Amino acid sequence: MLTVVIKPPKNIQIMALLLYLVPLFSVHTFQPKVNSPIFTQRVSSDPDVNRSFCTFQPLSPQDALEERLILDSTAWPETPLLPGPISLEQTSDPAHSNFTILPGRRGGQWRVGDQLEVMIQTSDFKGRPKKSGGDFLLARLHNRMLEAGVAGQVVDHLNGSYSAVFSLLWEGDAQVMLVHPFEAISVLDRLTREQPDRIYFKSLFRSGSLSEATMCNVCLRPTQPLCNYTDLRTGDPWFCYKPKNLSCDARIQHIRGGYIQNLKAKEETLFQSRVNMKVSIRASGPSNVTLKVKSNTVPSGPSGYYYQGLWRALSGTTVRQFNTSAITECLKGKVVHMYGDSTIRQWFEFLKATVPGLKEFDLHSSKQSGPLMVLDYANNILVTFRCHGPPLRFSNIPTREFRYIANELDGLVGGINSVVVIGIWSHLGTFPMAIYIRRLQSIRRAVVRLLDRAPGTLVVMRTANPKALTLYETITNSDWFSLQRDKVLRAVFKGMNVHLIDAWEMTLAHHLPHSLHPQPPIIKNMINHILSYICPQKAG
Numbered sequence: 001m002l003t004v005v006i007k008p009p010k011n012i013q014i015m016a017l018l019l020y021l022v023p024l025f026s027v028h029t030f031q032p033k034v035n036s037p038i039f040t041q042r043v044s045s046d047p048d049v050n051r052s053f054c055t056f057q058p059l060s061p062q063d064a065l066e067e068r069l070i071l072d073s074t075a076w077p078e079t080p081l082l083p084g085p086i087s088l089e090q091t092s093d094p095a096h097s098n099f100t101i102l103p104g105r106r107g108g109q110w111r112v113g114d115q116l117e118v119m120i121q122t123s124d125f126k127g128r129p130k131k132s133g134g135d136f137l138l139a140r141l142h143n144r145m146l147e148a149g150v151a152g153q154v155v156d157h158l159n160g161s162y163s164a165v166f167s168l169l170w171e172g173d174a175q176v177m178l179v180h181p182f183e184a185i186s187v188l189d190r191l192t193r194e195q196p197d198r199i200y201f202k203s204l205f206r207s208g209s210l211s212e213a214t215m216c217n218v219c220l221r222p223t224q225p226l227c228n229y230t231d232l233r234t235g236d237p238w239f240c241y242k243p244k245n246l247s248c249d250a251r252i253q254h255i256r257g258g259y260i261q262n263l264k265a266k267e268e269t270l271f272q273s274r275v276n277m278k279v280s281i282r283a284s285g286p287s288n289v290t291l292k293v294k295s296n297t298v299p300s301g302p303s304g305y306y307y308q309g310l311w312r313a314l315s316g317t318t319v320r321q322f323n324t325s326a327i328t329e330c331l332k333g334k335v336v337h338m339y340g341d342s343t344i345r346q347w348f349e350f351l352k353a354t355v356p357g358l359k360e361f362d363l364h365s366s367k368q369s370g371p372l373m374v375l376d377y378a379n380n381i382l383v384t385f386r387c388h389g390p391p392l393r394f395s396n397i398p399t400r401e402f403r404y405i406a407n408e409l410d411g412l413v414g415g416i417n418s419v420v421v422i423g424i425w426s427h428l429g430t431f432p433m434a435i436y437i438r439r440l441q442s443i444r445r446a447v448v449r450l451l452d453r454a455p456g457t458l459v460v461m462r463t464a465n466p467k468a469l470t471l472y473e474t475i476t477n478s479d480w481f482s483l484q485r486d487k488v489l490r491a492v493f494k495g496m497n498v499h500l501i502d503a504w505e506m507t508l509a510h511h512l513p514h515s516l517h518p519q520p521p522i523i524k525n526m527i528n529h530i531l532s533y534i535c536p537q538k539a540g
């Protein structure tokens with residue numbers, strides 16, 4: 001057999017190695033990827049629910065079993081913590097850690113479609129190799145020349161070394177990043193168990209000339225009488241302290257409260273931006289490989305990749321490019337309802353700003369929480385946005401606008417002209433996982449009902465994405481919290497006829513910095529992806 005070696009264009013490098021621990025699923029619907037390395041894990045069945053002040057409605061036996069299975073399947077490896085106070089010295093130091101490209105089955109020769117494996121060895125601040133795992137690794141990659149990027153998968157060997165596996169799609173250079181050492185994750189974990197109320201909220205109560213504000217939360221310490229606002233249909237919990245002189249019914253407005261930081265001595269050393277939080281790990285040798293081009297293997301693993309700045313999905317749908325007139329053409333006669341957090345509102349805002357025919361109808365509502373509405377009267381297009389129910393870090397929402405996504409879906413007729421877009425993750429990060437699982441279970445039940453009565457309805461779900469991290473951002477919404485929720489979301493919607501926008505990979509694989517609100521080039525790719533589900537390429 002003759003292998004043709006095609007000389008790569010100069011300066012083109014593989015920056016392709018994106019390491020992370022999320023099980024990958026296909027783009028089209030929530031199906032598990034076959035053929036992907038399994039993340040070895042030990043089961044941590046310690047629920048993060050603090051029973052002393054988090055009280056939830058009982059689950060059906062089926063949902064309770066699912067909750068158990070999901071918690072087990074997403075559990076982070078249990079790594080023994082050294083006794084005594086945290087010692088930064090003994091935690092992973094990106095500056096002392098490195099990675100090496102393994103020679104592969106062709107002895108260091110590569111073709112498009114090959115799996116490239118990288119071995120990462122972590123070491124502590126004294127340069128001693130780590131003997132235990134549990135670090136959160138990620139890598140950002142891109143080939144700047146080709147504007148190409150792709151995500152890989154990380155396997156934690158639980159002995160201080162990690163593998164990352166990539167589909168080779170083009171040539172370039174690899175970058176690996178430590179997001180958090182294991183010890184930082186154990187701090188985040190403890191915070192959720194001990195202080196699920198570290199982000200707090202308030203409500204204003206008013207009747208006649210009396211007004212009062214009290215504290216509200218998902219988990220509220222029972223030190224005073226409570227108002228119980230648990231949603232009777234979805235079961236989603238929400239509580240406020242009862243005002244002294246007013247009834248629970250007098251609640252009118254939701255107010256963002258604040259945040260209580262309660263780290264122990266030295267713990268903040270585990271969250272240092274240029275030291276051990278989102279810091280690159282360098283290659284011990286070359287970080288790139290030369291490709292022998294030509295192979296018909298379909299790459300598996302990632303849900304897509306960037307090439308020339310455009311997102312190419314690897315399954316499900318061919319991502320088309322929509323200019324403004326094509327967007328209007330695609331949405332003609334359609335109703336698009338978007339529900340969720342500000343990362344969903346970004347999509348609404350993008351359409352509003354991009355498509356001249358879409359005019360905002362002023363509902364005199366909060367710009368943060370909505371409801372918001374844009375209309376193209378001539379083309380019969382309606383796009384709406386509404387935030388999800390509490391917990392919400394937005395300020396000054398009339399409590400009458402608190403709507404749970406599941407209840408909103410139950411109010412839709414649905415049909416072939418209806419598109420439903422859902423994204424809920426970033427406001428839920430600091431609360432027990434059970435809260436998130438239950439929220440998604442109730443949304444899933446409503447999606448099932450919607451698709452039963454109106455099978456033509458298109459449902460699109462957005463995953464979480466990595467963001468820029470400071471100490472505050474980390475304690476209140478670390479990528480680690482987002483990663484766990486991302487896994488849960490994929491597990492809950494697995495096998496459903498729901499389309500996925502893999503915001504996690506689309507943000508990781510892009511050369512732009514991680515951001516809670518990804519920048520316009522990424523948003524544009526996401527919008528093109530959604531529109532490609534709504535208006536797939538016509539056959540022939």
Ligand SMILES: *[C@@H]1O[C@H](CO)[C@@H](O)[C@H](O)[C@H]1NC(C)=O
Pocket residue numbers: 008011012013014171172286287288289290
């Ligand atoms: C790989 O990187 C080295 C140095 O970092 C560079 O000299 C070399 O040209 C690169 N090779 C390819 C194929 O990009």
Ligand SMILES: *[C@@H]1O[C@H](CO)[C@@H](O)[C@H](O)[C@H]1NC(C)=O
Pocket residue numbers: 055056057058228229230232
């Ligand atoms: C709140 O109300 C729900 C629904 O009625 C109930 O199941 C739950 O036990 C109540 N919680 C508390 C703390 O009273």
Ligand SMILES: *[C@@H]1O[C@H](CO)[C@@H](O)[C@H](O)[C@H]1NC(C)=O
Pocket residue numbers: 157159161
């Ligand atoms: C860690 O485990 C992996 C997988 O079993 C193995 O390849 C590697 O050599 C081990 N590393 C050390 C330092 O023992």
Ligand SMILES: *[C@@H]1O[C@H](CO)[C@@H](O)[C@H](O)[C@H]1NC(C)=O
Pocket residue numbers: 050051052193194195
């Ligand atoms: C529950 O929270 C309290 C108060 O923050 C804390 O003392 C206790 O350790 C927590 N329980 C668990 C199981 O973490």
Ligand SMILES: *[C@@H]1O[C@H](CO)[C@@H](O)[C@H](O)[C@H]1NC(C)=O
Pocket residue numbers: 211212244245
């Ligand atoms: C409640 O009403 C009593 C009697 O009118 C008043 O003294 C007290 O200040 C009020 N408390 C609050 C919190 O408004």
Ligand SMILES: *[C@@H]1O[C@H](CO)[C@@H](O)[C@H](O)[C@H]1NC(C)=O
Pocket residue numbers: 096097098099121122123127128129283284285
């Ligand atoms: C990479 O890390 C290993 C294990 O800590 C170490 O032995 C080796 O010297 C490092 N290589 C470089 C180039 O730093």
Ligand SMILES: *[C@@H]1O[C@H](CO)[C@@H](O)[C@H](O)[C@H]1NC(C)=O
Pocket residue numbers: 323324325326
């Ligand atoms: C927009 O794209 C369509 C094809 O999708 C093309 O026919 C049309 O010319 C484009 N319009 C502009 C203004 O680029």
